Amino acid sequence: MHRLIVGENIVKSYGAGDERRQVLDGVSVAIDRGEFVSVMGPSGSGKSTLLFCLSGMDGVDGGKITFEGKDISALQDNELADMRRMKMGMIFQQPTLLKHLNVLDNIILPSMKGNSKNTAAIMSKARSLMNRTGIAELESREITQASGGQLQRAGICRALMNDPSIIFADEPTGALNSKATQEMMNLLSEIHASGTAIMLVTHDAHVAARAERVLFMRDGAIAGELTLPAFSGVDDPTRLSKVTEKMREIGI
């Protein structure tokens, strides 16, 4: 079976009474193992909410989500937490690192939870990831001694520590300059190339164009979909033009 996540008819709203606002209106979506999916759409279209619901970080009001065949709404708090820790990696727009831990401790934290006996193996993996992402020199630095781009890469290291099946990335380049964005996308492409699925939410058509499939959202629903060939490792302007063309077609 290739399906990693399947969301069927997802309904989600925020607020209560007159202030109630429907954010997802019966969205159905599926992501295969090893697939790279981007989600685009204007602000308030529900793309980040979809990511939070699919990853189990937020509950749904209606519909069903299965991850590796398991209905996540039926999971207990600890099962859901284990699933997020062991099978999923999270990357956000701002580096969500804990302030009182140094960079290395932030990276190894999810792996150390419930696995404190394998410290040596965990440390070795963390160092290898830091090397791979170009932040080896940050090992013992406090998070206030690193730049935003470096911290974002530390967040990626943390997300990869437990060899997840999928990386959920919510606007990961939103706070980065163009050079750092390029580096970040190269890194994500590399991760994808090693077999990890990625679901990436973005405003940026350049960023979205790295994916194999782009979902376009509007008003809490999937308004369109675009399939692209696998990324070759070199930026191809035709990928971007296909994405922008589709956007124009849908009207977003």
Add this chain to the structure above:
Amino acid sequence: MYIKIIRNELTKNKLITLTITVFVAAAALLVSLAAVVAIHLFGAVDTLMTQAKTPHFLQMHSGTVDRTRLDSFAAENSLVEQLQVVEFLNVDNARLFIGGRSLAGNVQDNGFTVQNEHFDYLLDLDGKAIDVADGEIYVPITYWKEGLANIGDHVTFNDQAWTVAGFLRDSQMNSLLASSKRFLISRNDYATLTGAGSMEYLIEFRLKDTSMLGAFATSYASAGLEANGPTLTYPLFRMLNAMADGMVVGVLLLVSMLVVAIALMCIRFALIAKIEEDYRELGVMKAIGLRVSDMKRIYVVQYAAMAAVGSGVGWGLSFVFKGSLLENIRLYMGESGQPFLAWLCGVLGVLLVYMAVVLYVGGVLRRFRSLSVAEALRFGHSQQAFAGARLFSLSRFGKLGANLFLGIKDVLARKRLYVTMLVVLILASFIAIVPQNVYSTISSKSFSTYLGVGEYDLRIDIQRASDLIGTAAEIAETMKNDPSVARYAVLTTKAFTARTEDGTGERILVELGDHSMFPLHYSKGSAPVGEREIALSALNAEALGKQVGDALVLTTSGKDRTLTVSGIYSDVTNGGKTAKAAFVDEAAARVWAVVYVKLAQPSLAAAKAAEYGSRFGQAKVSDVEHYIVQTFGSTIHAAGLAANAALAVALLITLLVALLFIRLLVAKDRYSIAVMKAIGFTHLDIRLQYAVRSAFVVLIGILIGTMLAGTLGEKLAGLVIAQLGASAFHFETQPLSAYVLSPLMMLGSVMVATLIGTSSVRSIKIGEHIKE
């Protein structure tokens, strides 16, 4: 604008507002009560002693009195305003009944007297000198308080009976610490009692200038006048009258200071947490040019509002509680006559608490000056706030497990925040442990050794016997032949003149005999051994200006005897001025003798006391437990209640403060909690981390609190207990209760607070705090 800010902030943080307001109210209540009680107490003592015209100098004397010699001394001494010789007919308690109940077990020396003519009046409850009719009797107020007597009861002695017409305030002997109690009857009735008991004379002087009291005491001693008994002075009467309620004032002040400290700690915690939360906004304010004083005002007005409400509530509540605290003072001493001053001091106390809070908030907010705009805008928090414990890293200490590590790391990294909680927990464990230790110390049998009372079972006082030597010998012989007596000692008290620094003489009473048999606790030095040593009570040592190792010259029968001070001990008996020596002196006049007895089976003490009491009619026999219960019983009982109340208060403070702190922390840490949830930590994991933080802080708090209780607490308690006459002492602790149960209860309180305080962790949604 400020009203809007206050309303918004106070309603947004109801728990903080409520807790801080409650603590400020409690502090204001206690400070106000302490001020009101203190003013009433000192006013009432003054009123009582003024109305009663208490003697400035009193020489108790058993034996004949040469009135002419005393009159001529008074006439020639320019310091004397009035002289009065008062008769006090000391009677056998076993033959004195109130309402059909015998006073046989009573340790007080009860006796009859008549109303005095010139001064030392016995007063009724309106503060008026009592005019007693034939057949009526006025009973010491303390017997009404103890429930022994009521108006209309009959007091009988031998075959005579009187009806209780009322109760009297005695400015000399009101206190239970004064060992005698006077019953007032009419002159006609008194005349019929001739020879019914042993006569004791109170030779009383009022002086023109009380500042010359010391000089007068010296001239009285050097005149060689009647002095077969203890000497007491005006300041001592004042101290005896003020002692019990003065201790209440002391405890109120101490507790109020602790509550103020706790209130300030809560404020500090809430403020630091709030500043961390608002760090970015504060940076923006500073960046756009707002002055530090403007930024401070936004916070100060909120706390000033809480302090104003709390102080007002506390002051209002003080009116509810002051009645019960003043009841004892009003009963024993009457009104203070200074209600306005008491009200004013109460208000000043409350204002003091209010000002302390406002100034403290201003002080905490001084850190705005050093707030870095760049840091605030870039990181949203102070780098210093998380700068601690760099060496304590997960990579090094991962074996502890992630949750345990994260809990400890947070405490170490944010020391400034947690130190506040730590201080409160230290104070709470101090409050829990010190009163318990005081209670277990003063209720232990060995505590009597701090009070001039050796560790014996029975005490037989021979004071009233016409043949003091013969009676003492007879009792000693009986003890020697009684198999139930393990050991005994006969100690005879004799009067000597001690030469003071300026060459004048001061009369002192010295208890002679073998002091090694029933040793006391010596605050300095040791018991006197041999012919050349003497030990002094703390009060005597102070009066004579002597330290251990100093020489003291005693004069008896015209001969000088030079002794070395071997030790100093605490004493509450005989006005606290006693001495002990082991030399033999047949020439000096005997004042009294005491036989101390240790029984083979201490449980028989009460039975043996009764047996010897009936056998030796001229002696007063008391078992030591009974003696201590009657003398300090109310103090011990009050200390027991205070210890339990203090423990309950400490647990309540711990629970409330820990709940407040944890709630605040959870609210402040919402973002970190969301991050942890996002990377796979469960609710339980996160709550466990908070439990670790709490346990870590509470364990350190208990450890430091317990250590402080044993050191600083012992010293502080020593100051209070010194008021009982014990100058130096060590805690007699009950380790199970003080070091196991109390800490466990505090730990339990903190864990309960953590459990409740972290319940909101479940409701923190990842998306609400991380989603862009």
